Amino acid sequence: MAAVRPKHLVLILAREFAENLATPTLITDERGVLVFYNEAADAIFGRSFAEAGETPLDDWAAQYSPRSLEDDQALPLERRPTGIALHERKPAHERFRITGIDGVVREVEVTAFPLFTHQDELVGTVTIFWRV
Amino acid sequence: MRLKIWGCRGSLPTPGIETVRYGGNTSCVEVTFDDGAVLVLDAGTGIRELGAELLQRGVRRLNLLLTHLHLDHLEGLRFFGPLWDDGVSVDIWGPSSPVTSLRDRISRSFSPPLFPLDLREVPAGLTFHDVPGAPWRLGSATVSAALVVHPGSTVGYRIETSEASFAYLPDHEPALAGGVAGKTLDWISGGAIAEGADLLLHDSQYSEDEYPRFVGWGHSSVADAVAYADAVGARRLLLFHHEPRHDDDSLDRLEARARELAARDGDGPTLAREGMVLELP
Numbered sequence: 001m002a003a004v005r006p007k008h009l010v011l012i013l014a015r016e017f018a019e020n021l022a023t024p025t026l027i028t029d030e031r032g033v034l035v036f037y038n039e040a041a042d043a044i045f046g047r048s049f050a051e052a053g054e055t056p057l058d059d060w061a062a063q064y065s066p067r068s069l070e071d072d073q074a075l076p077l078e079r080r081p082t083g084i085a086l087h088e089r090k091p092a093h094e095r096f097r098i099t100g101i102d103g104v105v106r107e108v109e110v111t112a113f114p115l116f117t118h119q120d121e122l123v124g125t126v127t128i129f130w131r132v
Numbered sequence: 133m134r135l136k137i138w139g140c141r142g143s144l145p146t147p148g149i150e151t152v153r154y155g156g157n158t159s160c161v162e163v164t165f166d167d168g169a170v171l172v173l174d175a176g177t178g179i180r181e182l183g184a185e186l187l188q189r190g191v192r193r194l195n196l197l198l199t200h201l202h203l204d205h206l207e208g209l210r211f212f213g214p215l216w217d218d219g220v221s222v223d224i225w226g227p228s229s230p231v232t233s234l235r236d237r238i239s240r241s242f243s244p245p246l247f248p249l250d251l252r253e254v255p256a257g258l259t260f261h262d263v264p265g266a267p268w269r270l271g272s273a274t275v276s277a278a279l280v281v282h283p284g285s286t287v288g289y290r291i292e293t294s295e296a297s298f299a300y301l302p303d304h305e306p307a308l309a310g311g312v313a314g315k316t317l318d319w320i321s322g323g324a325i326a327e328g329a330d331l332l333l334h335d336s337q338y339s340e341d342e343y344p345r346f347v348g349w350g351h352s353s354v355a356d357a358v359a360y361a362d363a364v365g366a367r368r369l370l371l372f373h374h375e376p377r378h379d380d381d382s383l384d385r386l387e388a389r390a391r392e393l394a395a396r397d398g399d400g401p402t403l404a405r406e407g408m409v410l411e412l413p
Contacts, residue, residue, distance in 0.1 A: 004317065004318045007319055008279070009278070009281065010279075012309045012310075012319055012321055013281070015309075015310070019310065118285055119228050121265070
């Protein structure tokens with residue numbers, strides 16, 4: 001069994017922050033692995049994080065078919081805020097469409113930003129889903 | 133590996149007849165390895181007496197590992213004898229800052245109006261290092277550092293030889309990051325450095341009654357320290373960073389409370405005392 005990677009303190013504190021927010025919030029590590037989303041996000045995704053577990057972000061997001069509002073075409077990770085925060089290391093904001101596990105189509109408005117430590121090392125991202 | 137506690141008081145030196153049994157000097161722990169190499173953890177006021185002894189023993193080279201730069205972990209450095217001997221080399225390790233070097237941050241306490249001399253006037257050979265992100269070797273030991281929950285940039289250390297492991301988290305408030313209940317080790321602040329340690333030295337500044345008034349100050353209650361030791365699977369817990377308002381009798385009561393909370397086989401939690409010596413394993 002592979003050893004569990006310890007989470008950076010910044011991710012531990014981000015999770016504690018997210019757990020106390022009523023705003024749906026999702027956290028990835030620096031590799032793009034979804035490591036946590038809060039209870040408020042359950043309603044958007046249709047299931048709890050305990051059920052979802054740690055998953056590479058793209059595999060996880062594929063279950064929700066993120067699509068452009070303009071043409072309803074699939075929105076690749078590099079055009080979604082979390083992908084931009086991860087790969088371009090800058091904040092990003094976008095509106096797009098998803099289909100939850102419960103089959104409900106939802107329009108979401110998303111802000112993502114990268115998390116850097118003291119040594120300018122990227123340790124993960126925070127993504128916030130605003131109510132539409 | 134041999135450990136000696138030169139200071140275990142938190143926040144402020146606390147000399148006086150009410151603190152003679154546990155001691156009043158602030159954080160400083162000496163680690164001596166089988167080959168005679170010396171590593172010092174933190175530079176609270178306890179480091180002054182340690183310095184005199186190191187010079188007497190003829191130690192000319194040592195490593196000083198700072199968890200952070202709050203005064204109670206740094207204020208003894210200016211009075212550390214080996215710094216004032218040009219035949220001594222000291223490697224000083226500490227947490228990084230995004231804007232200021234470790235040397236520049238430490239030099240603030242070596243300048244007027246806080247101190248008459250400048251760090252440039254220190255005759256010993258000083259080398260400053262930001263702690264690496266990955267474990268590194270210091271003589272026969274492997275040292276790991278990880279950021280832990282405490283205001284400002286603060287690290288805990290794990291020191292490991294082929295025979296024993298010791299985790300040092302003197303200032304730590306894991307409760308502020310949601311505590312340890314229901315958490316897997318990877319989500320616990322400092323979990324990777326404290327996991328399964330033969331000895332865990334951990335902050336226990338407050339009683340359970342006191343802690344609610346000091347949430348966010350960066351320290352733990354004795355109950356949180358015991359829960360943390362259990363969560364990381366430490367074999368033995370040494371409670372540290374005693375609150376300045378706690379006299380010897382109240383510290384006795386805290387130790388009794390810690391043992392009651394731990395309720396496990398083997399060595400129960402112990403409060404650190406100045407002058408205490410521990411051999412590991």
